[in-house]
Each structure stands twice: as C-alpha cells, then as structure tokens.
Amino acid sequence: MFAKPFRVKSSTITRGSDRRRVKQNIGQSFPAFSQDMLDQVLPGKASMSTISIIAHSGSTAVVYVVEGEPLVFEVESVLYPTVYLLWKLPNTLPCVTTWSPVINKLQGGADLMLPGVVTEARGGCALHGMTKGQVCAVNAVENRSPVGVVVALMSHEEMLSCGMKGKGFRTVHLYGDHLWEMGSKVHPPVVAMTAVNMDTESSDESCGTQHDPEAGREQKEEIREVTSIVGRSDATVQSEDVSEGGGHDDDGDGGGSETALAHDQLLRQMQQLSCSDEEEVDNPIKTMDALLMDCFLQSLKSRMTQSDLPILVSTFYKAHMMELCHTGLHLDIKKTSYKKLSKFLADMQEQGLVEVKANSKGAEIITTIHFSHPLLKTFVPTVLVCQSEGTAQPGGPQTAPPESKALEYKHLYMPTHKMLSIFSSHGYNKSSMLEVGQVREVVTTYIRSNDLVAKDNPRMVVLDPVLTDVMYKKGEELPTAVTWQEVMERVIQGMNLAHSLTTCDGKTIMRKGRLEPIALSVVRRASNKNCTLVDNLELYGIVPDEFARTMQRLAAASTTVTEGKAGVHQVMVQGNAVKAIAKLLQDTYGIPLQCIEGLEKIKKANQR
Numbered sequence: 001m002f003a004k005p006f007r008v009k010s011s012t013i014t015r016g017s018d019r020r021r022v023k024q025n026i027g028q029s030f031p032a033f034s035q036d037m038l039d040q041v042l043p044g045k046a047s048m049s050t051i052s053i054i055a056h057s058g059s060t061a062v063v064y065v066v067e068g069e070p071l072v073f074e075v076e077s078v079l080y081p082t083v084y085l086l087w088k089l090p091n092t093l094p095c096v097t098t099w100s101p102v103i104n105k106l107q108g109g110a111d112l113m114l115p116g117v118v119t120e121a122r123g124g125c126a127l128h129g130m131t132k133g134q135v136c137a138v139n140a141v142e143n144r145s146p147v148g149v150v151v152a153l154m155s156h157e158e159m160l161s162c163g164m165k166g167k168g169f170r171t172v173h174l175y176g177d178h179l180w181e182m183g184s185k186v187h188p189p190v191v192a193m194t195a196v197n198m199d200t201e202s203s204d205e206s207c208g209t210q211h212d213p214e215a216g217r218e219q220k221e222e223i224r225e226v227t228s229i230v231g232r233s234d235a236t237v238q239s240e241d242v243s244e245g246g247g248h249d250d251d252g253d254g255g256g257s258e259t260a261l262a263h264d265q266l267l268r269q270m271q272q273l274s275c276s277d278e279e280e281v282d283n284p285i286k287t288m289d290a291l292l293m294d295c296f297l298q299s300l301k302s303r304m305t306q307s308d309l310p311i312l313v314s315t316f317y318k319a320h321m322m323e324l325c326h327t328g329l330h331l332d333i334k335k336t337s338y339k340k341l342s343k344f345l346a347d348m349q350e351q352g353l354v355e356v357k358a359n360s361k362g363a364e365i366i367t368t369i370h371f372s373h374p375l376l377k378t379f380v381p382t383v384l385v386c387q388s389e390g391t392a393q394p395g396g397p398q399t400a401p402p403e404s405k406a407l408e409y410k411h412l413y414m415p416t417h418k419m420l421s422i423f424s425s426h427g428y429n430k431s432s433m434l435e436v437g438q439v440r441e442v443v444t445t446y447i448r449s450n451d452l453v454a455k456d457n458p459r460m461v462v463l464d465p466v467l468t469d470v471m472y473k474k475g476e477e478l479p480t481a482v483t484w485q486e487v488m489e490r491v492i493q494g495m496n497l498a499h500s501l502t503t504c505d506g507k508t509i510m511r512k513g514r515l516e517p518i519a520l521s522v523v524r525r526a527s528n529k530n531c532t533l534v535d536n537l538e539l540y541g542i543v544p545d546e547f548a549r550t551m552q553r554l555a556a557a558s559t560t561v562t563e564g565k566a567g568v569h570q571v572m573v574q575g576n577a578v579k580a581i582a583k584l585l586q587d588t589y590g591i592p593l594q595c596i597e598g599l600e601k602i603k604k605a606n607q608r
Helices: 016-029 035-041 083-088 100-107 156-161 201-206 213-230 252-279 282-302 313-321 341-350 374-378 417-426 436-449 465-471 484-493 544-555 578-587 600-607
Strands: 007-013 048-054 060-066 069-075 078-081 095-098 135-140 143-152 167-174 354-358 364-369 408-414 460-462 481-483 496-502 508-512 518-524 530-535 559-563 569-574
Touching (some): 007 417, 007 436, 016 035, 016 078, 078 083, 078 135, 083 143, 095 100, 100 135, 100 167, 135 167, 282 313, 313 341, 313 364, 341 364, 417 465, 465 484, 544 559, 544 578
Parallel strands (some): 095 135
Antiparallel strands (some): 048 060, 060 069, 354 364, 460 481, 559 569
C-alpha cells in the first residue's frame, strides 16, 4: 500500500479525548497488550499527531505518529502496527516466515505466494490456527525481527487443501516503504533464528530420529518450488508447479542426498538473485532520468518565456520543474545519473537547449532558452502518469476520452512566507497547494492549540502577534479580537492563488495562479475568409494536434496547429466554428461553458 509515494491530506496534534480514544482502540485491536505495553506504545507525556494520507491507489489511511515515529495506521477501520511498533513489541502479531529474496520482491509491491512461505518443519513459524483476514507480521529465515505486515487471504486449512500454492498473503506495509520513511529510518534489529532443518539422514540419526523417504521427496519438491519463484526477475512473485520425473523409488539415503542437493541449489539461486538485483539498480536511475528530462522540457515549454530570463537555476528547479512533477511522483536530482543539477544543465547546454552562466555572486542562472531547438519544437507538454508497474514514465500523446465526464476545477491556496509559522507545523511549505477546508483546519488547530479563543465569547478570537502579522498590513488599525469568519477570510485573502484541474480522463493538473479560460476568437485572414482560433487548450490537458484532427472530422473543415510565444500552441479552424468547438469541448472533454471565452461569437454567426 505504501510502496509508492502518498500525499498528506492533513496533520493535526492529538490531545485529550482523541488521544484516549486512540489508545483504547489500540488495546481493543491487540488484546495481547497489557496496560504496561499500552503505556510503552503511547506514553502519557509523549507528543502525538494524527496524519491523514491518500495513497497512490486513491485509498485513504490515518497514521498515528508518536514522538516522530509512525506506530499505528488505520485503513477501513482496521488498525495495523508499523514495523517500528513491531520492533518495540515483537510478539504483537503472529509471524509468517519467508526467504530474504522474497522479501525483496515484496518491497517492490508483490504479494506473498504460498510456495515462498517457510513452514514450521523447515524452521519457519507455525501456521496452525491461521484464519482468513488475519493480520500477521512477516520475517526472514535469517532474522526473526519482523520486516512487514501482511493479511492472510485464506485459512490454514485452505492453504493445505490447495497444496500450499497460490497467493497466500496480501502485503500491507514493509520495511523500506514510504511509511517507514516517515520515521527515523532505522534498520531492523538482528534476532537470530533457528537454522532451517534440511540435513541428510545422518543428521537425523544423530538426533535420534529416522529419515522418512516420502518426507524427503516432499521437502525436495517444496524447495524446488521456492527456488523457481525466488529465481524470477519479475516484480510480482507468482507460484509455479514443478513436476518430478516418475518411475523411480527413493530410499532413505537417496531422499536425504537429493534434499541436500536441492538445498544447495536454492542457496545458489539466492546468490544469483542478489547479484541480478544489484544489476537492476540502474532501472530506477533511468526512470528518474526520464522524469527529470520530461519535467525540464515541460517547464521550458509551458512555463518559461524570454521575458522570464534570466532566472536562477535553483528557482527554476523548485518553482517550475518540481511543480510540474505529477502528484504521485517525486523528482529527486540525487537519484538520477547526474546527481547534481549543474551537471544536468551543462549537458542541456551542450545539446543547445539552454545557456547557463554564473552571475556576479557566483550563482548559476539560465540566460537563454532556444525555443527553436528541434527537441523543444516536437515536445508536447503533457501530464505525467503513473504506470501500473509503479514506474514513472513521461506521459505520451493523449487521445480524446470516449465518455463525457465533467471537468473538476478547484481553487487552491498557497501559504506566504509570513504564514509558515502557522502552516509549517503541519508539514506544509510555500509550494503546498491547499483547499479551503485544509486551510481552515490548520488555522483552527493553531488558534485552539495556542488558547486564542476568547473566554467570554467563544465566537471571537484573540489576536496574537503571529495572527496579527498574517491578517493585517502595516498602517491598518489592529483590533484585539475578531470573529472566526474574519480570521478565515483574511488568511485566505492573503494567500497566493493556485488551482487544480481534474480532466475528464482522471488526470489531475495543479498550477500556480488563476486558470485562464479557453479563448475562442473569429478573425479574417487572406481572401477575406473567417477562421476560428483556439488558445489555451494545453492548460486543460488537451493535446492540440489531437483536438485539431477531431475538429477536422466534425466540422469538415481544414485545421492547422501553430506554435506561438513560449512554445504555446494555437489551433486554427477554417470558418466560424465557435459553436462546434464549444460543443466538442463541453461534450467530449467535459469543459464547462464558464471556462470558455468568446461564446458570444455564436450569436453573431447566427445573425449572419
């Protein structure tokens, strides 16, 4: 669930009755916890906050953070412990044991398949009494310390009836995912585990037991099956049937020797898998390189003009490139092959895209952008999309959506520098784009936590120096107390404007400033003929070339796409096609009429 980046919706300090309610819910969800254990999880004077997040899949979760460590999270009214809590109290959940290479696959987002589970007979944890839907911890053969949380998809009886094959556990949270990154990022403690019992007949006899040939054959088949799974390079661990050649009988010695050979083969497969995993490290680097290049080109094409130059490299990166990265992704220059932004821009300068110089203070600035460069001329700004495999790919050309769905437009607000004293404690900065409800929640939390509600009148708020600085300009008359409504109105009015746009195909675009409408204009060109010009399509996630082809078919008229200032495209349709264009925008792309400018041209066309 947390293998991909998530978005923080809200963050509040938890006190009083809410704190007691959370502690009570933890005690009910984990009956094995004594009062002393509950006090260890949530000490009386420890700071606690509640963070609401939206996962990459769209599902919501609530994370309870104690002293900076996420200890418990809630999804669909079910409480789960994090690895930080499991390391404090290892016996919180029953454990499921697997191999270390399988853990690596789980960290990539895969679920745990039954052939990858180490049974009790081979040194793993017991599965007796396992029920469907039971929350379990997962650990590796080499280390008893839990490294994740999974949910059983079938009972123990069902696992046995299907021959321990198929998907057995759904992965919820793992060491190394983005939820783990919210905490101190410590590594699991090392707790030795009993060695896996896969010895030959001689070791069995030394323990006073006799080796069973049939058991040896079954154990060999199970080891082969696990080997076939952990040896894969796929991101998803899948079960695979391994058939044995028939027609031979194994005696005790034969079964034991074949089991030992299978064990050696398993160890070799693990070593090969570890080597292949190290070779595959380049894949995320190449992915981040592609994301960096796409954000760079999008910034040049959709944000920059020659009048914006020169611009500091740091400002260009933070205010443009990082903001054009999709909400579900995170652009990190350190995770690219360049490692430094200066090296990347030097490469771009060699390719002839930009010119970078050092100013008088030694800071790098972009002085020139070559918009005539072939790479910029052919590049179409699009919204980045997340592929199902979890890799970030530059979004390709988008086609018109087959079904009509209304476009969603929201006003967003960004904190100014003097507002950071209020908003930074909730994890927001000057680049954060908040809805009205989020702004109200932050301001309300600040007022109540600083005891600013007037004691004689709960409808009034007593102003402290921070609120006064945020709400009023120099020279204005400063009251001692104002209403809640006035506080909210003045704070929102003082914030920078932004907007979010969810297109009809589900893609979300977030930008600074107001949203410019799609502009339609009718002009006369050569031979005294009318033509309709369409501007600002790209602001709504519409690809101009695709739009022009659709209009050419619907209006039975010639269309052209021209490049204007700063690489912004304009579509020209022959004749007065305002009515047809408005219908296409409204019915196919879900653009409301209030976002279309120039509709008065329809009336003039009818009059003629």
